[in-house]
Amino acid sequence: MRISIIGGGPAGLYFAILAKKNFPNWIIEVAERNGPNDTFGWGVVFSDRTLQYLEEYDKISHDEIVRQFETWENVDVVHCDERVTIGGNKFSGISRLVMLNILQARCEELGVSIQYHKEITDLNAVKTSDLIIVADGVNSIIRRSYPSYFEPELSSRSNKYIWFGTHKLFHALTLTFRENEAGVFASHSYKFNKTTSTFVVECDPETWEKAGFASMTEDETRAYLEKVFEKDLSGNPLLSNRSMWINFLLVKNRHWVHDNIVIMGDAAHTAHFSIGSGTKLALEDAIALFKELKTEPEVKLALVNYESNRKPKVEEYQQFAYDSLVLFENLPRYMDLTPLEMAYKMMTRSKKLTHEKLRQRDPEFVANYEKVVLASK
Numbered sequence: 001m002r003i004s005i006i007g008g009g010p011a012g013l014y015f016a017i018l019a020k021k022n023f024p025n026w027i028i029e030v031a032e033r034n035g036p037n038d039t040f041g042w043g044v045v046f047s048d049r050t051l052q053y054l055e056e057y058d059k060i061s062h063d064e065i066v067r068q069f070e071t072w073e074n075v076d077v078v079h080c081d082e083r084v085t086i087g088g089n090k091f092s093g094i095s096r097l098v099m100l101n102i103l104q105a106r107c108e109e110l111g112v113s114i115q116y117h118k119e120i121t122d123l124n125a126v127k128t129s130d131l132i133i134v135a136d137g138v139n140s141i142i143r144r145s146y147p148s149y150f151e152p153e154l155s156s157r158s159n160k161y162i163w164f165g166t167h168k169l170f171h172a173l174t175l176t177f178r179e180n181e182a183g184v185f186a187s188h189s190y191k192f193n194k195t196t197s198t199f200v201v202e203c204d205p206e207t208w209e210k211a212g213f214a215s216m217t218e219d220e221t222r223a224y225l226e227k228v229f230e231k232d233l234s235g236n237p238l239l240s241n242r243s244m245w246i247n248f249l250l251v252k253n254r255h256w257v258h259d260n261i262v263i264m265g266d267a268a269h270t271a272h273f274s275i276g277s278g279t280k281l282a283l284e285d286a287i288a289l290f291k292e293l294k295t296e297p298e299v300k301l302a303l304v305n306y307e308s309n310r311k312p313k314v315e316e317y318q319q320f321a322y323d324s325l326v327l328f329e330n331l332p333r334y335m336d337l338t339p340l341e342m343a344y345k346m347m348t349r350s351k352k353l354t355h356e357k358l359r360q361r362d363p364e365f366v367a368n369y370e371k372v373v374l375a376s377k
Contacts, residue, residue: 003131007134010265018057032114032117035116043095050284054283071092072173077343096279120136132261133264135282140263154249154250155250160203160245164239173188185202187229222243250318251269256310257303272321272325275321320351344358
């Protein structure tokens with residue numbers, strides 16, 4: 001079988017690894033518009049459950065990824081200059097570039113052909129392939145070029161956000177809330193190697209306008225936000241990697257499959273970064289698609305099975321992420337909460353983590369919340 005993969009991100013590369021490892025005679029070609037070391041953003045986050053999947057399906061790449069990990073057990077919520085720590089939340093972070101390099105090397109080791117600086121904008125370029133996988137990211141050219149195949153539903157959300165790095169190490173997944181004369185700012189931060197943390201800042205459009213970001217240079221923007229989060233950065237500067245303000249794009253597609261073509265990863269669906277899910281969903285897409293092809297030799301039927309089995313799970317996860325997204329879009333209304341109330345609100349924002357599940361993770365935190373907050377109402 002000949003497989004063409006459009007896009008060399010986590011979804012496309014990991015599927016290539018699984019397919020080539022289990023079916024060495026398959027011809028698998030990956031076309032990636034960027035170079036092997038061109039990536040934007042800083043670190044990505046994994047949960048323990050995703051790691052279990054990676055270990056099960058390809059232990060070699062799993063072990064190398066884990067070797068590069070930074071791990072933590074807590075979520076910290078910083079509000080009104082007070083830090084509230086919630087335990088029992090194990091996550092791991094890794095540089096996005098390092099992870100991609102690991103997957104690239106594993107592909108090459110297995111004999112997958114990766115063609116860099118090759119952008120495919122027309123499916124006619126791969127029409128002789130038995131299977132075409134579209135994994136070209138959130139701004140997918142293929143999705144845009146063939147809307148009748150996938151019927152995309154795109155929603156550009158109101159909040160502005162910007163990705164930075166910093167050498168301040170955040171030893172927990174940290175949500176920080178700060179307010180100045182322009183409005184309310186939230187940061188999402190976590191370490192991903194021994195020296196660097198991801199630092200994402202978001203704010204509502206009114207705050208963005210009042211702060212004057214539209215007329216600021218990149219350096220002026222960094223300087224402004226370094227002042228907003230001065231207490232949290234401990235004198236460390238923010239680091240830029242083509243950092244620019246953008247609006248989160250909520251991506252859904254009515255159809256994931258057309259004939260022998262399947263769309264996956266961010267090209268097919270996005271979930272708000274506040275629940276750290278993009279890479280997780282991409283890798284789990286790859287695993288789900290591989291499983292269907294492994295059990296069903298007829299490609300078109302395997303793709304139908306993939307969509308019918310995988311899509312509802314992703315849509316459920318997208319709903320959890322949407323609840324989180326909406327909370328951050330309405331953050332100013334919650335700034336009067338006490339630090340303990342804000343921490344509880346953040347932990348239960350997606351409705352995936354119930355009061356009782358949170359108690360299982362950190363009984364001391366929930367007992368304190370019940371004593372201080374619930375008992376007073």
